Amino acid sequence: QSVLTQPPSVSGAPGQRVTISCAGSSSNIGAPYPVHWYQHLPGTAPRLLIYHDNKRPSGVPDRFSGSKSGTSASLAITGLQTADEADYYCQSFDNILYVWVFGGGTRLTVL
C-alpha cells in the first residue's frame, strides 16, 4: 500500500485531455513537500515529466502539466497521443517516514 494514492488506470481517446490524481497527507504533499511526476514504460528508464509541482524539464512537451493543492496533486495531459501510453508515478518526500515516496502508479491507455 503506497503512501501516495493514485488511480490504477485512466483512459482517453486521442486528442482528449486526462488527469491523474495523487493523494497524500500532511506529512508529505501537505507538509508541503514538492511533487514530481514520471512516465515509465516497464523495463525502460523512467522519464522525469514534472518537477517541483509544475515545472517541466527541457524536452517535455507543454501538453504535460502539474498542479498541487493541499494534500493532493494532479498531472494533466492534453492532446493525448498513442505514444503517451505508459505508467505514470507521482513522487514526494514524507517527513514522518523520512523517506522518498512514490504513488502506486497509474496505467494510461489511449483508446
Place this chain on the structure above:
Amino acid sequence: EVPLLESGGDLVHPGGSLRLSCVASGFNFGTSDMTWVRQAPGSGLEWVSAISGRGDYIYYADSVKGRFTISRDNSQNTLFLQMNNLRAEDTALYYCARAIPVAGTGSHYFDDWGQGTLVTVSS
C-alpha cells in the same frame, strides 16, 4: 550517451549477496546526490536508498535497512549497492538515478535514470 549504466544483477539464492554498480558519465558525479529505486514484477516504483555527493548522508527504506549498503567511489564515478541476506521479495529491476535537491525543501527529484539491472532471488 546514456548517463547512468547499472550492472551486477543476477539470479541468487535466498540468503545470498550481490553487489550492484552504476557508472555515471556526462555530469559532475562527485557533487551529485544519487539514489537506487526498484520495481518488483507487477508492482510500482519503490525507493530503496540514497547517498549525498560526498557520501556523508545515507538513507534507506525500512524494507532494506540492515541488509543493504549504499556507497560510492567518486574517483571512479561509480555508485554501489551491496545487498546481503537477500529475500524473494527483493526480486526486482534496480535503477540508479541522480537525485536533484529542490532548494529550500529538503526533498529531491530524480532526473536521470539508468536502464536498470535485474535481481532475481529464488531457490
